[in-house]
Amino acid sequence: MAKRDSGTPARPRTATLTDVARLAGVSVATASKALNGRDHVHPETRRRVFDAAEQLSFTPNTLARGLLAGRTGTVGLLTSDLEGRFSIPILMGAEDAFGAGQVNVFLCDARDDTIRERHHVQALLNRRVDGLIVVGSRTDPRPSLGRNLPVPVVYAYAPSDDPEELSIICDNVTAGRQAIEHLIATGRTRIAHISGDVAYAAARDRAEGVRAALADAGLSLVGDVQYGSWSEGWGRAATGLLLDRHPDIDAIFCGSDQVARGVMDSVRERGRRIPEDVAVMGFDNWEVLAADARPSLTSVDMNLEEVGRAAARALFAALDGSPRSGVESLPCRLVIRGSTVSLS
């Protein structure tokens, strides 16, 4: 692969304000004022400056501007687990909310490693980010970055363990309640709950909502909460055990869509129809799994994009001098498909 003899095309040096000023025949001060719409610039002069800027395709150096203003218009987005599918929508929501303004986002993945995280935080602070959003991989509280940072911080999805800081999370307890209320509304009374790893706060929180909703309706869970892993295989296994012991089950609420897919397979193999005999509900509303299931899977959507947007807005508010604190939880949303109600 020889070097191209045409050579590297000379990269155009980007024009500076000085160049514009020279071309327009004014001082840099005037050029700056003209371009930024400041007062006391003659319309004719302003036009000349704009023409010059256009001609040189000038755009201001954000670094220099940030150095002077003390604000850079950048924020750091610190994730602990990028490949996990929860971070992404949050990240999209945040990027979206910022992108609408003039803010750009530094992305850092700490890989759930504290050392790496500290390293990244330091790097971000050196770059003088205006604020930080910390996205967790689980809903369990996570260690705070510390309260003495020079910029505001918002925690998303996973709350900080310091209650004086601001955290935006999903309301998993109410989500469990919503799911059960939906099942009850469709006439189910013998309801079981197959969840994931009990070590996850998300699993325990949802179970709490489940029990509360059942109690309110004068019902109780069929069997205990089946904790296991967040996998299809667990869903299949747990369903077998559960249906053997409680053949009269008419609804199963699952801790994730993966679990639900396993549950559906197992239910169908035992000759029960979904949703006529047994209703099945998932959690996460993971489109590829839920939409293409047979029948399509009713699920709970955590509105993660909204969590990201809310975190971004909260950071804006803090930057504007109205910091909030405490844990703010956002509601989840039911997505009803064919696995709980016959769609005809």
Added chain:
Amino acid sequence: MAKRDSGTPARPRTATLTDVARLAGVSVATASKALNGRDHVHPETRRRVFDAAEQLSFTPNTLARGLLAGRTGTVGLLTSDLEGRFSIPILMGAEDAFGAGQVNVFLCDARDDTIRERHHVQALLNRRVDGLIVVGSRTDPRPSLGRNLPVPVVYAYAPSDDPEELSIICDNVTAGRQAIEHLIATGRTRIAHISGDVAYAAARDRAEGVRAALADAGLSLVGDVQYGSWSEGWGRAATGLLLDRHPDIDAIFCGSDQVARGVMDSVRERGRRIPEDVAVMGFDNWEVLAADARPSLTSVDMNLEEVGRAAARALFAALDGSPRSGVESLPCRLVIRGSTVSLS
């Protein structure tokens, strides 16, 4: 939620080099030289400066440094489709390769919108990024950003339509070949191919490799390539048609793991055993789908993280004055599981 009466804790002003110099009793010039390991600084002086820096927990302002050096140590990562699952691993690989150095990554999602993309590119250039990585959502060539940008650009996953630019992509043709060679190696001869949307270059490229490998082995495809959509539903539907017409099929290579899941369901429902009667192969090696299938699904992994890393390295090379050009394709990798060979 009343404002806390403790008030916002005064954010510590970050120390500057001037502060360090003053505390150490030297000039800023000396302080800079001492901290950066330059020559001609007395060891004792250097120690004093380091002590002062430590005491003030000084870290240099990267903005100021970048303004001066002309290099900011930042790159822009432009994705067109963040929620699609292909961008993420690439992004992780790139972030990883950069993170090892001192480079930070600006993330921008253009949402497959040209206007938005131009906007983001401009914003990134204003921030004086040192380079750009453009990650596509499909393997089809995409419009170039233009060759007259002031910084080097590397395209990843989706190549640029300008062959003079550098693109790092996956070798989908060879991937199709690899898949078929594996099936043949396990003794299959009646092989079908159920793929996704024919509008995707990925689907057509893989089919090309499939045909080439079969031809080399003196075989030919059973039925035509079944193009459809990248969904489970299509996998189920296509399998039905195919098995009706060609009952002697002993292997099905699928265009994606989703399609493969549908295919597996359908094959099993027709009473055929996997892999004894029919081998099934997927594509993408999407863990959640492949690892938890019954049996676990043999698939092709596009090594997307490696694509990201390679793109990052290529950008480094370009920054160091050794730009490359043309399309460089990286090999895919077979991940063999239970759907093609009995694991006992």
Added chain:
DNA sequence: AAACAGCCCGAAAAGGTTTTCGGAGTCAAC
């Protein structure tokens, strides 16, 4: 004619760092 108001524009400083260049100081040699 002098003073004054009002409008534009330019010089300069600021922001934090790095680098260049010259100067101050020490010591040895002639």
Added chain:
DNA sequence: GTTGACTCCGAAAACCTTTTCGGGCTGTTT
């Protein structure tokens, strides 16, 4: 005592933009 070599340090410029402040100019009023 003067020169020279050498070591260490500081002043200043550079990067690019924004903002403040003062000055020049025109036209009007006393």
